Amino acid sequence: MSDAPVFIALQATDDMRPVIEAIEADNPHATVNHYPAMVKIDAPGRLSILRASVEERIGRTWDVQELQLGLISLAGHIDETEDAFVLAWQ
């Protein structure tokens, strides 16, 4: 398992706000940086976006693929399932 930095950058929109909150809550080792119209979340080694976490915050079912609507950029190998979107280096 590598500690090399991964990141995800998301649009600072209403849709992405609960996603960003979920990421912050589930990834205590991550740093959240705010830029104009964009939020960039950096973490050593791994970042997990969990469907259940987002659903808790928005009060409806959420499809992990809805991430497509707000994704700007990322770094790391992706593992995408119905339940999570994980970025990590090996």
Place this chain on the structure above:
Amino acid sequence: MTTATATAMAAREAARPKLSLKDKYAVLTRDLGWDTTYQPMDKVFPHDKFEGIVIHDWNGWEDPFRLTMDAYWKFQSEKERKLYAIIDAFQQNNGQLNVSDARYVNALKLFLTGVSPLEYAAHRGFAMAGRSLRGVGARVACQMQSIDELRHCQTQIHTISHYNKFFNGFSDWRHLHDRLWYLSVPKSYFEDAMTAGPFEFITAISFSFEYVLTNLLFMPFMSGAAYNGDMATVTFGFSAQSDESRHMTLGLEVVKFMLEQDPANLPIIQKWIDKWFWRGYRLLTLVAMMMDYMCPKRVMSWKEAWEIYFEQNGGALFKDLARYGIRMPKYHEQAAKEKDHLSHIAWGIFYNFNHAAAIHTWVPEPNELDWLAQKYPDSFDQHYRPRFDYWKQQHDAGQRWTNPGLPMLCQICQIPMAFTEPDDPTQVCYRHAEHNGEHYHFCSDGCRDVFLGEPEKYVQSWLPVHQIFQGNCGGATLPEVLDWYHLKPEDRGDYADSQDRANWQRWTGHE
């Protein structure tokens, strides 16, 4: 239907086993492919073996983003609806008046003439790659990317068309891309990729450009747009970026896939990584200049961007690929040394030849010169401020300085030979090779190596300055050449003396 029946049906529906995301994706993409029997596979796919890349099992291809076509249409059309609504609002509200100042608009001119045509070329290139590769997973990914790239071209044209109503230099972007001297830089870069085989194309564009270097194109332009009040471009940018994430993963996936298939692929891929890192890096010269000189409100310096997005992020990537035997691209250390100089060199080129460019240039304001000095403590005051002081003096005396001749160009990157020795910023870097009795010149070791790798390709380079002297560009005089370029007087020259600036002052009451 009774409630009881509806409830029963719903219960049966819920109980029916559903395919996982991975399985649904496999069924709706991979499993729609087949090996041909009426004609041999090699005849149906005649272009995916000549590069020497060996693939034993295409099923080894992993699909990181498992988008089926129905999901693709759903999400893409949602993005389009949002994007066009924002563009409409921008136009209705005269959003162009909210940019920091009209100098910023020159970044958009550079973008429309230099980058948007590359999106169209990428659309074609991925269609070609999608047709050429026999693996179904790769073909699906390429087909989606081909549509994405066409979308990017269209949305960029649409977004930027609004600026065309108010500022010069936009109207003939397609024609300019094919003829104007500095636009041969992006044009030849992409044509090099498109004339390669499908594996090299994907390594060059998906991996080297859209993974390794993409953040150095999109983040500066889009953050630059955000900082300078250009919300239309920000919106387009972020909308495109969500597609870019899929593109990035395609790039990483294809490289991993090739490396895992056969050890014979390693040296071929390393050679491509070296070539396309350097070619992409040279292409980004235009972005370095945009970041440090063309954004009145600056986000960060080129130097900072290079450190974050290449040295750190790129470093992590190549550390990860080291387990396959891949090393950092050749000459990355030279790029690191050059980060203190690149943007200043580039702005110098455009200042020199502003009489023949479709953007305006200018001497930065005193506070901007100070920002540059602060961001570049080891280079700016010593090597670059003196030229700006001289140029300001000349402009104030009514003698705007320009270069009296035509530049020497690098045979590979086609940029004027303005780059300096990695260890001596006062000395132009001259590199040379002879091939079949002819002489060729290069700006750097990196470009020279690209030439030596495939000389028969680059002896054909259509170098703008040479073409002018061959008489192929409208005539022997500068006015005839500018006419052939479709470059109008109001498109070129110093910003201080431009129609754009005069209009801006009239519309906003600002400088």
Place this chain on the structure above:
Amino acid sequence: MPVIALAPGYTGEVRDRVENFHGNQLVYFGWDQHRLFCSPFTLPLPPDMPFGALVDNVLVPLLGAHPEGAAIDWARVEWLRGDAPFTPDAQASLTDNGLGHKSLLRLRTPGLAGIGGSFN
């Protein structure tokens, strides 16, 4: 290294052969350590042009655009052909001075260090 192409023996048309320049040849010229000019120049010149005529009729006017251009002491300058120092014969042609098609000519002016000594 040969191009790896669909068929072996791939060759490309040499686009900048001297025949394409209507009796001229290209000579590249750079003034070392004077970076106000962003890059060296490309000059289309008759191959039989005397070197002295190149200096008087082409380089002097060209370099006049630089604030130090008029101060050049042409009797004391140094020349390089490619990266090797050489002493040109002012009466002889470019060809006879070893300056053929797409050759590189470099000028050095020790003592002239550009604007404010910054090599601009």
